[in-house]
Amino acid sequence: MSTTYTLGHEDSEVRRLLLQGRVYRADTRHALLMAGLKPGMRVLDVGSGPGDVSFLAAELVGPTGSVQGVDAADIVHLARSRAAEQRWTNVTFTQSALDELVLEEPVDAVIGRLILMHLPDPVAALRQLAGLVRPGGIIAFAENDIATVRSYPEIPSFRTVTDAVARSFESLGLDISFGPKLGTLFQEAGLGIPRMAVGAPMGGADDIDLLTYAVEIWRLVYPIAEGLGLTGGDVPTPDEMLPVLQREIAAARASIMMPPQITAWVRVR
Ligand SMILES: C[S@@+](CC[C@H](N)C(=O)[O-])C[C@H]1O[C@@H](n2cnc3c(N)ncnc32)[C@H](O)[C@@H]1O
Structure with a gap:
């Protein structure tokens, strides 16, 4: 199966994806x-x-609709057991790489979150995926903008870690400003000008899910940041980071904003 996903599915990445699910749920x-x-x-x-x-x-889509999730990795087993646990009757999961995906009939909508940025040719993927949608159906993708993560007022440890995370992602060949490019990519794929929306999770010292999400991203890329010489000195390790962040954010009465999520969608002609 062909996939260029570079973040793996170790325990820490699965933990991060589950937290991400909660933190970005409303947006x-x-x-x-x-x-x-x-x-x-x-x-x-x-x-x-x-x-x-x-x-x-x-x-x-409710009980009269249905959803098929597709992923190249065996994380589909986790998705299936969560579906059973949560008693979803209208969701199935298939293990397949996108470029090998075959459907029996076109769907009403193709959606995806944080997937296009991991593909070698997102424009070709958009074209291929639009071909799986019935005329008048929807194609909608959400991607983030890691480059605009910030705190107000500025929290030095958060800034240092955020910059190290951005440089680590870049060293994996990932585009940290991918989300804002969705409009261009849709048009390059011949889909026309999409409608777009943006939402970002933001909170203060008592938002443990949000702060833990920041810590889990740091844990995920920490070995890469170490390799790039971006750790040591005053930079908190992942295990130190939560109390440091809580203390500094509380003292400054600050708020942090995690990566804004940008969604673009069109009706397929
Ligand atoms: C960052 S995760 C996002 C997961 C989910 N969409 C979410 O928002 O929680 C990206 C997922 O895309 C999958 N993936 C990457 N390249 C793929 C490909 N070519 N075909 C199918 N799945 C792929 C990875 O295995 C990974 O589970």
Whole structure:
């Protein structure tokens, strides 16, 4: 199976994806509603990972609709067991690389979150995926903008770690400003000018999910940051980071903003 996903599915990455599901739940749900997901639709969620976007879509399409999640990695097993645990009856998961995916009939919508940025040719992927949607159906993708993560007021340890995370992602060949490019990519794929929305999780010292999410991203890339010489000195290790962040954010009465999520969608002609 062909995949260029560089972040792996070690325990820390799965933990991060599950937290990400919670932290971005409201923004993703809002974007899918704006994109036009409705009861009764048949939806394909590509790069479904542990299944959070599929479950949100399943809620919106209801029992008369259905969602098929697709992922190249065996994280589909985790998605399937979560679906059983949460008693979803309208969601299935298939293990397949996107470029090997065959559907029996076109769907009403193809959706995906944080998948295009991992593909070698996102424009070709958009073209291929639009071909799986019935005329008048929806294609909707969400990607983030790591470059605009910030705190107000500036928290030095958060800034240092955020910059190290950005440089680590870049060293993996990932584009840290991918989200804002969605409009261009849709047009290059011949899909026309998309509608777009942006939402970012933001909070203060008592938002443990948000702060833990920041820590888990740091844990994920820490070995890479070490290799780049971006750790040591005053830079907190992942195990030290949560109390440091909580203390500094509380003392400054600050708020942190994690990567804004940008969603673009069009009706397929
Ligand atoms: C960052 S995760 C996002 C998971 C999920 N969409 C979410 O938002 O929680 C990206 C997922 O895309 C999958 N993936 C990457 N390249 C793929 C490909 N070519 N075909 C299918 N899945 C792929 C990875 O295995 C991974 O589970």
